[in-house]
Amino acid sequence: MVMALTTPADKAAPKARRGMMQRYAADTAFMTFVAILMAFLYIPIWVLIVFSFNDSRSLTWPLTGFTLEWYEKLWNNSQLQDAIGNSFYVASCATVLTLLVGVPAALALHRVNFPGKKVFRRLVVLPITLPGVVTGISMLNLFRVLGFNLSLETVILGHATALLAVVVTQVSARLERLPKSLEEASADLGAPPLHTFLHVTLPNIRSAVIGAGLLSFVLSFDEIPVTFFLTGRDNTLPMYIYSTMRRGVTPEINAVGTLIVLFSLILIIGAVIATRERKK
């Protein structure tokens, strides 16, 4: 009996070892690939951060020393600060505006059946596939026809329109996954439609709304083509950086970039905390 039990195990051992070796090799190859991918994605950002503290105007190796000079310059550069302020203003307003229009639009698309609904759904999403140049020129023409003066507000309108697609697709996707019976149960328990929306629908699509909002904010923050056509005298941050680029990349720009990376990191952490899904 004992013999019978040990024999197959002895035979199986080398096979198992070989299998393990193979799996180890495959794992190593895969991990190497992941490491290269991550390096490809993040090394440029590390270069940016490192040079923002480097004690030299020229962006060349080797590093010469540590300095906060570029951050100090940034602190005193009112043009740059205006540009950052404008970018925050535009991105915030565009995000709020696009959420205010996009969330109800997604709800309407989800709830109401009307002729041409499918076409409408496609039309809402279409602008995301249009090049920004086209969106920019067409909105410029429209604003001219309407007699608007170009300003940051026209930029906001342009961004909000272009970003509507992002919000509608994200929120729609979440609504599709929300069982219809939840809203019905709420109505059944005596809740009028608005109460149902605030207490049942909204809490369940909250993370999608926050996610779409953050994405909109970031997209608007670094948007160039539409901004290029629609802005008046004021510049947003990417436009300012673009215009200074004629003099080459300055360490100051690196400092701004580093600050933006830091800010993005805070946003991402905030988003993760805010949208953390409860364990199912």
Place this chain on the structure above:
Amino acid sequence: MASIIELDKLSKHYASIAAVDDVSFSVEDGEFVTLLGPSGCGKSTLLRMIGGFEEPSGGVIRLAGQDVTWTPPYRRDVNMVFQDYALFPHMTIGENIAYGLKLMKLGRTETAQRVTDALELVGLHDKIDQRPHQLSGGQRQRIALARAIVRQPKVLLLDEPLSALDAKLREQMQLELKHLHEKVGITFIMVTHDQTEALVMSDRVVVMEKGRVAQEGSPHLLYDHPRTPYVANFIGTTNFLDGQIARAAEGTARISVAGVELEAVTDSPRRAGEAITLGFRPEKVRLLSEGESGENEIPGEIAEVVYYGLGLRLAVAVAGGGRVYVDSLLPDRLADTAVPAVGQPVRMALSPGNIFLFDAEVA
């Protein structure tokens, strides 16, 4: 007793299809009524119209004498237990149950008291601070019930409430629901496709077929006096044989079927020569032993024997190509001795009162 729900010529059409077609019936206060039928027979649509989630294409719904046909669900004094329970995932169990009470603008102490009472009623008071995903299917089911009855509605609607549970739990919940109905005294209207559920739980069953009411009545009535082959087949198992009336008299008829003549009780007048479909339950058929004789003897030959623990089901081939199922419990004697063998000739007996007669064209 007064009718709590009255449906008057209620219809629901989707494009050209009639999901519910000219349905009228009423439900007494405190009754447990089941809408029974296969999927697509319109039973759920009917329930959803009573709840206010579907607008009827025609007809009137009255709740406690008042026309509520066009009243939105949030102003109807009925509550529903949804098939998927529809518990709010972002709220605790306590908040789920209090949701409907807060909307009734009850005081804080009364709300809390009622929530506790409802949880006591379903035996889950220790779950008040948990979230729906932490509970088992059966527990969620009970919370859905508690959330619906805590508002003390005039009518409780249950949409296939037990279909998501496993067989054992389902059986247990059937009785629990029945007891709950007796305890709270609210009118229950349940939708199910499970005939056992309907028979076990309800005072009255409404069998639906293609959007119409096929027959309604007590479980007894439906089982013993089905009006159509559809009802006979949907509730329990029924043997069907085609035959012809040989002679008809007041209240009885002789039918030639499967090479013999059978006597049957009939409540509608029959003409000789009329084609007829004859139905009877497998458990009403008695196998005759050697030398024994009985009413309405039918000879046949055993074609198949199925053992299912509680008893035996025999398929008996009869003259004319038909097959008759015979259910018999296994008495000790039979279990020890002779389980009938395939191919063995048998004689069956059937009392005239246990035969249903259906017009042939209905079948």
